[in-house]
Amino acid sequence: MKSKLTLVFFSAVLLTMVLPYGCSRARQAMGRPMLMVSIEPLRYFVEQIAGDQYKVVSVVPEGYSPESYRPTPQQLMELSECQAYFKVGELGFETTWLAHAVENQPQLHIVDTSDSLRHAGSGHALATFDPHTWTSPRNAALICATICEALCRMDSVHAPQFRENLRHARATIDSTDARLHALLADVPCRTFITVHPSLTYFAQDYGLRQLCIERDGKEPTPQDMRLLIRQSREENVRVILLHKQFAHEQASLVSRETGAQMADVNPLGYDWPEEMLRIARALKTNP
Secondary structure (H helix, E strand, O other): OHHHHHHHHHHHHHHHHHHHHHHHHHHHHHOOOEEEEOOHHHHHHHHHHHOOOOEEEEOOOOOOOOOOOOOOHHHHHHHHHOOEEEEOOOOHHHHOHHHHHOOOOOOOEEEEOOHHHHHOOOOOOOOOOOOOHHHOHHHHHHHHHHHHHHHHHHOHHHHHHHHHHHHHHHHHHHHHHHHHHHHHOOOOOOEEEEOOOOOHHHHHHOOOEEEEOOEOOEOOOHHHHHHHHHHHHHOOOOEEEEEOOOOOHHHHHHHHHHOOEEEEEOOOOOOHHHHHHHHHHHHHOOO
């Protein structure tokens, strides 16, 4: 009798251990397979190409900085259930925890969406200090092509759909690019300030110059601030673009000293076309 009770007890314990994992797998099997991406703009691009074939989740939630974000245990568990992980390339957490998280998951496809940018003859040379590659429409088109190629290799059955989705995504990127050119064509001051160096590629696309408050990812020294204020006055800078993921104290000081207006933008937002247009409008409406 005692041995039978012991067997029942251990069977119950085993079930409590296995059922959550089994249920998680069952839910995935009944629904769509899952893909994981680093940030919200990349989720936008992957969803445009994948359509309704996959569920796409982001590691870094809206409003958090990818330079310092630490994934939750639940996200690490989700990673083990994903079919692929799409990364930007060299964002802060991608160079730290991600490399360790995938060591024991050889089945997981890792797609570096910046690979095509490194090898593209007509694309930008990648700036080692700015991993925000998606802020350029030219780069965005190459990123989408890389996503499409990866999905076609993983899921050849739906390859025609992915390629058609890519065509629509490129049309959206092209129309956004045309609107950006129109908005920025006659901006009188083509220099702007950012707290964090995140718009290098955007500036290159539209003949703009970006001055940054941060230096090499560090807080500016008093000497750095004096130099930035002098440059801003000499070039008559009128706009300081703020990111909600970063502190604004130094930006407020520069604004007081130069008269430049501060404007909120969010390059890490999901709606890529709207976020790029928001940047252009901020530069356009603060002459």
